Amino acid sequence: MDNLPSLEHILGIIQVIFIIAFSPLIVGLMRKIKAKSQKRVGFGIFQTYYDILKLFRKEEMVSDQSSWIFRITPWVNFVSAISAGFFIPVFFVHSPFGVVGDVLLVVGFFGIGRFFMMLAGLDTGSSFGGLGSSREMMISMLIEPALFMTLFVIAGFYGGTNISTIVSSAHETSFLAVPGILFALIAFFVLMMAETGKLPFDNPSTHLELTMIHEAMILEYSGRSLALIEWSNAIKQMILFTLFINIFIPWYIAEQISFIGIIFGIITFILKVTVLGSLIAFIETNVAKWRLFRISDLVAMAIASSMIGMIFFFL
Amino acid sequence: MYGIFVLFSLGAVIGLFTRGHKNNVYFTYIPAIIASFLTIVLSFLILFSEPIQVNLFNILHLFNFEILIDGVSAFFLFLIGLISFAVSIYSLSYSKKLDDKKNNSSLGLFFNIFIISMILVIISNDVFFFLIFWELMSLISFFLVIFEHENKNNVNSGLTYLVMTHFGTGVIFLSFLLLYSHTGSFSFDSFRDIGLVPQHIKDIVFVLVFVGFGTKAGIVPLHIWLPKAHPSAPSNVSALMSAVMLKIPIYGIIRYLFDFNSIDTQDYVWWGIGMMVVGSISALVGVLYALIENDIKRALAFSSIENIGIIFIGLGLSVVFASFNLMSLSIISFVAAMFHTLNHSIFKGLLFMAAGSIHYSTHTTNIDDLGGLIKKMPWTALMFLVGSIAITGLPPLNGFISEWLTFQSLISIFQIPSSIFQVVLAFTILVFALTIGLVVATFVKLFGIAFLSNGQSSKVTDATEVPRFMLVGKSILALLCVLFGILPFIGLNFIVQAFDLSYIPLNPFEPISIKNTSGDNFASLMMPAAIIIFISVFAGVFVFVRIIGGKTKTTKYGTWDCGFGSSSERTRYTATSLTEPIRRIFGVFYKPRDNIEHEFYSEENKYLKKTSSVYSITRNIFDELLYEKVTMSCLSVLDKIRRIHTGKINAYILYIMITLLALLAFTGFGING
Numbered sequence: 001m002d003n004l005p006s007l008e009h010i011l012g013i014i015q016v017i018f019i020i021a022f023s024p025l026i027v028g029l030m031r032k033i034k035a036k037s038q039k040r041v042g043f044g045i046f047q048t049y050y051d052i053l054k055l056f057r058k059e060e061m062v063s064d065q066s067s068w069i070f071r072i073t074p075w076v077n078f079v080s081a082i083s084a085g086f087f088i089p090v091f092f093v094h095s096p097f098g099v100v101g102d103v104l105l106v107v108g109f110f111g112i113g114r115f116f117m118m119l120a121g122l123d124t125g126s127s128f129g130g131l132g133s134s135r136e137m138m139i140s141m142l143i144e145p146a147l148f149m150t151l152f153v154i155a156g157f158y159g160g161t162n163i164s165t166i167v168s169s170a171h172e173t174s175f176l177a178v179p180g181i182l183f184a185l186i187a188f189f190v191l192m193m194a195e196t197g198k199l200p201f202d203n204p205s206t207h208l209e210l211t212m213i214h215e216a217m218i219l220e221y222s223g224r225s226l227a228l229i230e231w232s233n234a235i236k237q238m239i240l241f242t243l244f245i246n247i248f249i250p251w252y253i254a255e256q257i258s259f260i261g262i263i264f265g266i267i268t269f270i271l272k273v274t275v276l277g278s279l280i281a282f283i284e285t286n287v288a289k290w291r292l293f294r295i296s297d298l299v300a301m302a303i304a305s306s307m308i309g310m311i312f313f314f315l
Numbered sequence: 316m317y318g319i320f321v322l323f324s325l326g327a328v329i330g331l332f333t334r335g336h337k338n339n340v341y342f343t344y345i346p347a348i349i350a351s352f353l354t355i356v357l358s359f360l361i362l363f364s365e366p367i368q369v370n371l372f373n374i375l376h377l378f379n380f381e382i383l384i385d386g387v388s389a390f391f392l393f394l395i396g397l398i399s400f401a402v403s404i405y406s407l408s409y410s411k412k413l414d415d416k417k418n419n420s421s422l423g424l425f426f427n428i429f430i431i432s433m434i435l436v437i438i439s440n441d442v443f444f445f446l447i448f449w450e451l452m453s454l455i456s457f458f459l460v461i462f463e464h465e466n467k468n469n470v471n472s473g474l475t476y477l478v479m480t481h482f483g484t485g486v487i488f489l490s491f492l493l494l495y496s497h498t499g500s501f502s503f504d505s506f507r508d509i510g511l512v513p514q515h516i517k518d519i520v521f522v523l524v525f526v527g528f529g530t531k532a533g534i535v536p537l538h539i540w541l542p543k544a545h546p547s548a549p550s551n552v553s554a555l556m557s558a559v560m561l562k563i564p565i566y567g568i569i570r571y572l573f574d575f576n577s578i579d580t581q582d583y584v585w586w587g588i589g590m591m592v593v594g595s596i597s598a599l600v601g602v603l604y605a606l607i608e609n610d611i612k613r614a615l616a617f618s619s620i621e622n623i624g625i626i627f628i629g630l631g632l633s634v635v636f637a638s639f640n641l642m643s644l645s646i647i648s649f650v651a652a653m654f655h656t657l658n659h660s661i662f663k664g665l666l667f668m669a670a671g672s673i674h675y676s677t678h679t680t681n682i683d684d685l686g687g688l689i690k691k692m693p694w695t696a697l698m699f700l701v702g703s704i705a706i707t708g709l710p711p712l713n714g715f716i717s718e719w720l721t722f723q724s725l726i727s728i729f730q731i732p733s734s735i736f737q738v739v740l741a742f743t744i745l746v747f748a749l750t751i752g753l754v755v756a757t758f759v760k761l762f763g764i765a766f767l768s769n770g771q772s773s774k775v776t777d778a779t780e781v782p783r784f785m786l787v788g789k790s791i792l793a794l795l796c797v798l799f800g801i802l803p804f805i806g807l808n809f810i811v812q813a814f815d816l817s818y819i820p821l822n823p824f825e826p827i828s829i830k831n832t833s834g835d836n837f838a839s840l841m842m843p844a845a846i847i848i849f850i851s852v853f854a855g856v857f858v859f860v861r862i863i864g865g866k867t868k869t870t871k872y873g874t875w876d877c878g879f880g881s882s883s884e885r886t887r888y889t890a891t892s893l894t895e896p897i898r899r900i901f902g903v904f905y906k907p908r909d910n911i912e913h914e915f916y917s918e919e920n921k922y923l924k925k926t927s928s929v930y931s932i933t934r935n936i937f938d939e940l941l942y943e944k945v946t947m948s949c950l951s952v953l954d955k956i957r958r959i960h961t962g963k964i965n966a967y968i969l970y971i972m973i974t975l976l977a978l979l980a981f982t983g984f985g986i987n988g
Contacts, residue, residue, distance in 0.1 A: 056864035063874040065769045067689040069700075079853045086848050099826055100844040104719055108710040115709055115755060122763035122888065125686075126874045130888025133763065137756040138896035144752030145745045148722070152744050156729045161838040220874060224864055296900055303745070310741050314734045 007257055008096040015090040018266075020082060023238035024048035024231065026277050033281040048234065052227045060223030063124040073120035074221065074228035077113040081232040081239065084109040088242050089167050091265030092254045098164035103151055106163070106243075110195070110236065114140055121217035131209065132216025135292060139201065139213065142299040143194050146187055149306035153184040154247060156313050163243070171250045180312030185248050187306035190298060192244055196237040199284040201295055211289050238273075245272045340410050343423030347403040347430065354396030354434065358389040362812050368440070379502055383440035387574065390813035391437045391566045394657065397795075398558045398664045399430045405668050405788025406551045408781065409675060422462060422549065429455045429555065436563055442491045442501040446484070449563075453480040453531075456560060459552045460544045472543030479540040483530030487567070490523035506575045514582055521586050524571045525593075528564035533620045534627065535597040536937050541620060542604070546612035546680070550671020553612060557619045558664035562656055565626060572634060573649075573814075583638040588739065590631030595746040598624030600937075602753040606760070607898055607905060607933055609890045611670045611680045614761055615663065618706065621750060622659040626652050628743060629721050635731070635740070636724075644727050646816050647829060651720030653810045658713045658799065662705040665792040669699040672785055673765065676778040682761060682890050686770030691778040696766045698789040703758040705796040708751055711846055713799035713806070716827075718751065723829050723838055756897060764890045801846045803827060891931060898933065905933040 028045035035042025062070065084106040086097040114136065121133035151161065157178055158166040194201045202213040209216075218229050246253060249272060254265035290298065361367060366385035384392065403426075410422060432452040439445045457480070461473035491501075497512045498505040512520075526537070533541035545553045572578065572586075601620030608614035629652025636645035672695045673688065674680050689696040701712065708718035725747060728740045770776070780786075799806045807827065810816075826841035876886075898905055910930045916923045959970075 053863065056860065057867060059868045059870060061870050061872050064871045065687070065874055067696075067767065069689065069767060075853070075856070079849060079856055082852045082856065083845070083849045086852075097844075097848065099839050100841045100848065102838045102840060104722060104838075105710060105840060105845060108708075108715055108719075111707075111755065112704070112709045115704065115707065115759065118759045119763050119767060122759070122893075123767040124874045125768035125887055126876070127886050127888055128875075130893060133759065134888065134893045134896055137759060137893070138900065141749070141752035141756050141897060142900070145748040148744055148748030148751075149741075152726055152741065155726050155838075159837065161723070161726065165837075223869075224860065224867055227864075228860070292896065293899065307741075307745075311738065313729070314737045314741075 006096070008094065011092050011257065011262075012086065012095045012097050015088070015092065015095060016082065016085045018090055019085045019088070019238050019242065020231075020235060022270075022273075023234035024052060026238055026241070026273060027234045029274065030277045030281040030284075033278050034285055037282060037285045048230075052231050055222075055227035055230070056224055058223040060225060063126075063220050065125045066120075066123045066220070069116065070120050070123040070220070071225075073116040074225040074232070076116045078228045078232040078235075080109040080113040081235040085235065085239055087163055088239055089164055089246055089253070090242055091269045092257070092262060093168045093171065093250075094164055094255075098162055102161040103155075103163050103166070103243075104161060106239070107147065107151075113232065113236075117217055124220045126220060128209070128212075128216045128219045132213055132219070135213040136217060138292075139194060139295060139299075142296055143191055143302070146299055146302040146306055147191055149303060149310060150184050150187045150191065153180055153306055153309040153313055154188075156310075157181055157184075158247075163246075167246045167250050167253065168255070170247055171253060171255065178312075180309040181248070183305045183309035183312065187302040187309065188244060188248070190302035190305075192240045193280070193283075194295075194299065195240055196233075198280060200287050200290045200298060203289050241273055241276055242269075245269065245276060340407055340423070343420065343427070344403045344406050344410075347406075347427055348400060351396045351400035351403055351430070354392055355400065357384075358393040358396060361389040361392075362386060362809075379441050380444050381440040381502065382438045383503070384438050386813040386815050387566070387569060388437045390653070390657075390810065391562060392434065393809075393813075394562055394660050395430065395433050395437070395559050398555060398660055398792075401664060401788045401791045402551050402554050402558075402668065403788075404791070405554075405671075405785050408784040409549075409551050409668075409671055411782075422459075422552075425455050425459050425462070426552065426555075429459060429552070433559060433563055437566060440503045442495065442503070445503075446488060446491070449487070450484060452560065452563070453477075453484065456480075456544075456548075456552075456556060459556075460548045462549055462552070463547070466547075469547040472540070472547045476540040476544035479530055479537065483527045483537070483564075486523050486527035486530070488527075490520045490527060493520050493523065503570070503575075517576065518586075521571070524568060525590065528567040529593070530564075532561050532564040532623050532627075533597070533601075534593050534623065535600045535620065536941055538597065538601070538620045539937060539942055542608075542613050542616040545616035545619070545667075546610060550612070550667055550674060553616075554664045554667035554671070557616065557667055558660040561619060561623060562660060565623075565630075565656055568630065572630070578634055578637040579640065581638050584635055584736070587631040587634030587636075587638060588736070590627050590634065591740065591743055592631075594624045594627030594629075594631055595743050596624070597621065597627065598750045599746050599753075602750050602757060603901060603904060604935070606753055606757045606894055607891075609681055609683050611673065611682055611761060611765060612667070613680075614757065615666050615670060618754070618757065619659075619663055621754065622655065622663065622706075625718070625721060625747070625750070626655050626659070628652075628747065629655060629724065632721075632724050632728075632740075635736070636727075639731050639733075641727075641730060642817070643830070644724060644730065647720060647727070648724035649814070650807060650810050650816070651717055651724050653814065654713075654720060654803075654806055655717035657806055657810070658705065658717050658796075661792050661795050661799070662702045662712075662714060665698060665789055665796065666702040666706065668785070668789045668792070669695055669702060672781040672789070675781050675785070677774040679774055682765040684772055684774055685765040686768045686772075686887065687766070687775055688770065688778060689766040691775065692766075692780045694780060694786050695789070696762075698786075698793045699762060699766065701793040701796055703762050705800070707755045707758050709755075711800045711842060711849065712796050713803070714796075716800060716803040716806070716840075716842065719840060720827075722747065727829070727837070753897070756894065760890055760893050764888075764893065768887055801842050803842055904936065906936065907931060907933045 025045060025048070028043065028048040032042045032045050087095065087101045087106055089095045089098065118133040118136055121129035121136070123129070154166060155161045157180060158169040160166060197204050197214045203211050204215055206212060207215055218226065221229055252264055252268040254261040361384050366383065369382045371380040371382060406426065429452065432448050432455055435448040436445060436452055439448060457473055457477050460476055461470050463469050493516060494506055494512065495501060497516060498508070530537040545557055548556060598621045601617050601624055605614045605617035605621060608617055629648050632648040633645045633652060636648060670680060672692065673685065676692060677685060679685065705712035705714040708714040725744050728737055731737055826839035828839035829837045898907055908931070911927060912930070913927050914925045915921055916925050
């Protein structure tokens with residue numbers, strides 16, 4: 001490794017900044033689409049940026065029963081989400097940081113964020129926080145087997161757990177050619193919905209004891225901390241979308257450093273992410289929240305799907 | 316080397332003779348600290364030079380006390396030395412707790428002898444002495460378990476431990492005898508030429524070795540003693556037992572698998588599969604019980620079962636790969652198992668010491684009685700948090716590295732040239748992943764309920780931070796968790812060196828990489844760089860937030876209570892309610908029973924309830940379905956045997972006669988035949 005930052009390093013950092021900067025827009029866009037399909041006007045798509053900016057300047061209220069765990073959780077969450085972003089190719093396959101960590105490190109970074117989040121939910125002593133942590137615990141525990149099985153299938157088919165390796169070999173073969181990947185896609189989609197708190201699992205736009213999971217944990221946050229948490233969720237969602245897009249539909253992603261290729265990569269990526277976001281928003285308007293204990297059925301479906309993918313892989 | 320034994324014995328003896336003296340603990344534990352340090356030095360010396368082989372004495376050419384310290388022993392010596400070093404420092408303060416009511420010196424005596432016996436087990440090169448020291452280790456730990464024998468429960472768990480450990484010893488004894496009958500010598504050296512032994516004998520010996528050592532390691536369903544014995548012992552001893560003693564059987568199994576045998580044909584596949592299946596079951600069952608346990612030490616003991624399970628998954632995988640001649644993969648999974656062994660020792664020692672600190676300050680280990688300890692005991696809380704993150708396998712601590720390696724070797728099963736095995740082994744991934752998910756839940760619960768939120772019971776409000784030495788002991792291990800996490804090459808190179816594996820040692824600035832058969836890079840991980848990224852992102856974000864947010868005010872105020880006035884202790888989430896969803900999902904396994912009892916103001920009017928109380932219990936299916944039946948049938952058989960003990964002397968003389976005649980007939984036939 002040479003000491004001077006090469007063009008690839010710069011591109012790698014640009015990709016991360018792209019994820020960070022672009023992520024609130026996707027959140028805004030999905031909210032807008034949801035509002036439109038529910039015959040509401042909705043906010044403008046840039047509203048998320050204004051919200052975050054406003055929250056950064058607001059006074060923060062901290063519970064006097066909480067400890068430093070509560071204070072550092074937003075930072076841990078935000079920083080680990082961004083760090084995970086370093087290992088994800090967005091519009092250019094060979095991120096120079098790809099060799100540093102693989103998809104398991106990304107899962108680990110998400111895990112550490114979630115671990116602190118659950119602790120923060122308990123830290124304030126409010127029963128809402130406990131409720132959120134308890135449910136989050138259950139869901140995160142349930143999706144773990146499906147997640148690892150799906151990763152196993154993907155890693156097996158594409159010959160590696162390094163995301164650059166996966167994406168570049170996915171680029172060469174279409175998923176339509178391998179049925180196993182198709183099942184992995186289904187499983188991954190369900191997992192993505194669960195991880196980002198989408199509708200059959202969780203509904204972040206309500207504050208109802210019966211339904212809330214993620215919102216319950218962050219109920220006590222305000223001001224700067226809340227901004228960090230909201231933004232890190234947006235980033236996490238963006239990373240998962242990017243993973244989904246680049247693993248399953250990596251068409252037109254830039255393989256070499258060329259100006260046209262990269263511009264083309266960016267444009268197609270934005271298109272794909274918009275389509276995926278709209279699709280998820282559309283699904284969300286069409287399903288109701290499931291009862292908490294039925295979630296395990298949905299996750300079981302994801303597990304079954306990834307298992308079928310695994311069997312296809314071995315055949 | 317002899318210095319180590321002299322010092323430990325010195326600690327034991329001086330401690331005993333200075334009982335009642337004010338500085339008794341220093342006399343007991345300072346020699347132990349020095350001796351453990353010497354043990355670490357010794358293990359390093361052996362790693363970088365020749366193995367030591369000394370013949371101490373020889374009785375009748377049969378009982379040959381020979382010491383052999385090779386790389387394998389050195390690795391385990393390092394474990395013993397490291398953990399006892401930290402625990403001995405911790406004990407300097409911890410055992411003061413017992414000053415007024417207990418006889419400290421006997422604890423010190425047993426403590427020292429316990430460490431000596433473990434070292435002796437590791438270094439002896441002969442069946443006879445191996446078993447003697449094994450037995451010594453078991454008995455001393457039994458005395459340590461029942462050390463607080465005023466409590467009836469402790470005696471009970473001690474007895475369970477005694478029975479189970481002797482069952483294990485018996486099976487190990489049997490396996491060694493079987494080997495002896497084929498090699499004709501009690502020396503381990505003769506066992507190394509195991510090629511002479513026919514395959515089916517090797518198979519039987521494997522089962523016996525696995526069951527025997529497995530009992531001591533706490534594999535399911537032979538784990539029954541572990542969650543009883545470990546919490547009963549004083550916490551410094553629990554730390555030693557969980558962190559070190561459970562690794563001694565791993566040592567035994569490794570000796571048999573990789574030292575006595577050389578696994579190279581597919582005859583051995585089922586050994587590996589068996590170990591993986593048992594390992595997976597142990598991991599899952601262990602963590603499921605850990606999750607619902609509200610006693611912090613019992614939960615940690617169950618989590619030890621889970622970690623032993625993960626170690627066995629790695630070892631089993633290594634055997635499977637080796638039997639298909641996939642040597643590089645076999646090495647990776649072996650390294651994963653050994654790294655997890657090392658890591659588990661470190662973080663479990665740390666967590667048990669932290670649990671001991673909680674007990675020291677609050678006199679309880681039930682987390683529902685605790686809460687808010689992070690404000691009273693900030694350093695202990697930090698250490699416990701480090702231990703929790705490490706054990707849950709999250710980056711950037713050491714647990715992540717070993718679980719990453721284990722998962723990577725699990726993924727690599729697609730290189731096995733047999734689809735049946737692939738599909739079977741792939742199920743291990745599901746179990747492994749579920750286990751990891753449940754561990755996170757377990758430790759969120761343990762840390763969250765015990766340390767966070769507000770605790771109002773007098774136990775918590777009177778709690779203070781523990782004395783200096785206890786913190787030093789814990790912080791040594793906590794620092795190692797961080798060190799092995801961000802610089803994993805230290806641990807990996809150590810293992811590669813110790814077991815003399817044909818794996819190229821890593822450079823500090825080189826990623827750990829796993830290559831597939833065609834030589835392409837399959838996966839790589841470079842923790843130092845990941846940490847640098849993490850820290851620089853943190854710095855960047857901090858500056859960024861400062862710039863766009865400017866200076867903001869922070870106000871402290873009570874938690875939102877929905878306007879109902881002070882949120883009290885009773886509205887807090889308890890450990891049981893926190894795990895309720897998981898308990899319900901795994902209802903088949905836990906078989907929870909909820910009893911709701913109402914008390915009414917008057918029996919005629921059942922609408923006005925005075926109080927309602929809920930009792931929720933979960934059942935231990937292993938206790939109920941397996942052990943109760945085994946115990947019952949044993950008792951009924953023993954009952955029948957008892958009938959021949961009539962107590963009349965004539966009957967006994969008759970028995971002696973019959974036995975004599977039978978023996979005569981037996982030898983007579985033997986000669987004729």
